Amino acid sequence: DTAVSQTPKYLVTQMGNDKSIKCEQNLGHDTMYWYKQDSKKFLKIMFSYNNKELIINETVPNRFSPKSPDKAHLNLHINSLELGDSAVYFCASSPALGLAGYEQYFGPGTRLTVT
Amino acid sequence: EDQVTQSPEALRLQEGESSSLNCSYTVSGLRGLFWYRQDPGKGPEFLFTLYSAGEEKEKERLKATLTKKESFLHITAPKPEDSATYLCAVQAWYFNKFYFGSGTKLNVKP
Numbered sequence: 001d002t003a004v005s006q007t008p009k010y011l012v013t014q015m016g017n018d019k020s021i022k023c024e025q026n027l028g029h030d031t032m033y034w035y036k037q038d039s040k041k042f043l044k045i046m047f048s049y050n051n052k053e054l055i056i057n058e059t060v061p062n063r064f065s066p067k068s069p070d071k072a073h074l075n076l077h078i079n080s081l082e083l084g085d086s087a088v089y090f091c092a093s094s095p096a097l098g099l100a101g102y103e104q105y106f107g108p109g110t111r112l113t114v115t
Numbered sequence: 116e117d118q119v120t121q122s123p124e125a126l127r128l129q130e131g132e133s134s135s136l137n138c139s140y141t142v143s144g145l146r147g148l149f150w151y152r153q154d155p156g157k158g159p160e161f162l163f164t165l166y167s168a169g170e171e172k173e174k175e176r177l178k179a180t181l182t183k184k185e186s187f188l189h190i191t192a193p194k195p196e197d198s199a200t201y202l203c204a205v206q207a208w209y210f211n212k213f214y215f216g217s218g219t220k221l222n223v224k225p
Contacts, residue, residue: 042217043202090158103161
C-alpha cells in the first residue's frame with residue numbers, strides 16, 4: 001500500500017482555471033504538508049496542518065487554499081492559475097509535532113503545467 | 116536568515132570511488148537535520164535524522180555526520196544504483212519549519 005498518495009500525477013491546464021490536488025496518507029500521522037519544488041529543485045514549504053489545524057502558512061498567494069477534511073487528507077485548491085504556478089507539488093506527512101524533529105514522508109508529486 | 120546550502124551541485128564518481136556531500140546550515144535553533152534521496156520523477160525518500168553535533172548514522176554505503184554548522188553524507192564504494200539527488204533539510208525549533216537545500220545530484224558510472 002502506498003503510504004502517501006497524490007492525485008493527479010500530472011495536471012495540464014490553462015491560465016485562469018481553478019484546479020485541485022488531493023493527498024491522502026495511511027501512516028496514521030498527525031501532521032501533513034504541502035511543498036512546491038521549482039525548476040531548480042528547491043523544495044519550499046507552503047502549508048502545514050496538524051490534526052486538521054493550520055500551523056504553517058508561508059507567504060503563498062491567497063489563490064492557494066489548503067483544506068484538511070480529516071487528519072489523513074490534505075487537499076490543495078488553486079484559483080486563477082498563473083504561468084508561475086507551474087512546478088511539482090509534493091504532499092508529505094510526519095508522525096507528530098513535538099520536541100524531537102520528525103522525518104517527513106513524501107508523496108510521488110503532482111507536476112502542474114500551466115499554459 | 117535561516118538557510119541550507121549544499122555542495123557540490125553535481126558530483127560524478129566512478130563505481131567504487133568514495134566521496135562526501137556537504138550540507139551547511141544556519142538556523143536559529145536546530146531541532147533536527149534530515150537527509151533524503153530523490154530519484155527522477157519521485158518524491159524524496161527519507162534516509163537519516165541527526166539531532167546533535169557529533170552524532171553519526173549509517174545505512175549500507177551511506178554515513179551521515181553532524182557538526183554545529185554542517186553535515187556530511189559520506190558515500191563509501193558507491194554503486195550505479197546510488198545515483199540520485201541527495202537533499203538535506205533542517206527543522207527549526209520555532210513554528211516547526213523545514214528548510215531544504217537545493218540538493219547534490221550524484222551520478223555513479225559503472
